Amino acid sequence: MKTVFADSFYFFALLNPRDPAHAKAAAFTGAYTGRIVTTGWILTELADGWARPASWRSVFVQLQADVRANPDITVVPCTDQLLDEGISHYAQRLDKEVSLTDCISFVVMRRDGLTEALTGDHHFEQAGYVALLK
Numbered sequence: 001m002k003t004v005f006a007d008s009f010y011f012f013a014l015l016n017p018r019d020p021a022h023a024k025a026a027a028f029t030g031a032y033t034g035r036i037v038t039t040g041w042i043l044t045e046l047a048d049g050w051a052r053p054a055s056w057r058s059v060f061v062q063l064q065a066d067v068r069a070n071p072d073i074t075v076v077p078c079t080d081q082l083l084d085e086g087i088s089h090y091a092q093r094l095d096k097e098v099s100l101t102d103c104i105s106f107v108v109m110r111r112d113g114l115t116e117a118l119t120g121d122h123h124f125e126q127a128g129y130v131a132l133l134k
Helices: 008-015 022-031 040-049 054-069 080-091 100-112 122-126
Strands: 003-006 035-039 073-076 116-118
Touching (some): 003 100, 008 054, 035 040, 040 054, 040 073, 080 100
Parallel strands (some): 003 116
């Protein structure tokens, strides 16, 4: 069964009809039958992004409950080891503008042999992955 990585880009686009990538995210979701991997750090990014206005906070609470209840979605937990590996990856790319969360995502993708990400973020392409929502 195929597995893809879900970046915060995907979740933001999927749940916001005004997001420019909403149609692509919704179409992918409607057609995809494989597994999805994301991380606790992606969930943190979503909570941070939806902290204001307050009306979006409930969107995050429901989304994370749905994600955690879905047997086809794996949330890789936040661990010190994964954080350290992400920081190491980050430190090796001081010439890039890639976030620590993205570096942690790249570590997970490499570890799990994933090549495709639900994102439109060009940093994933720079790292050698396929951005499915471009």
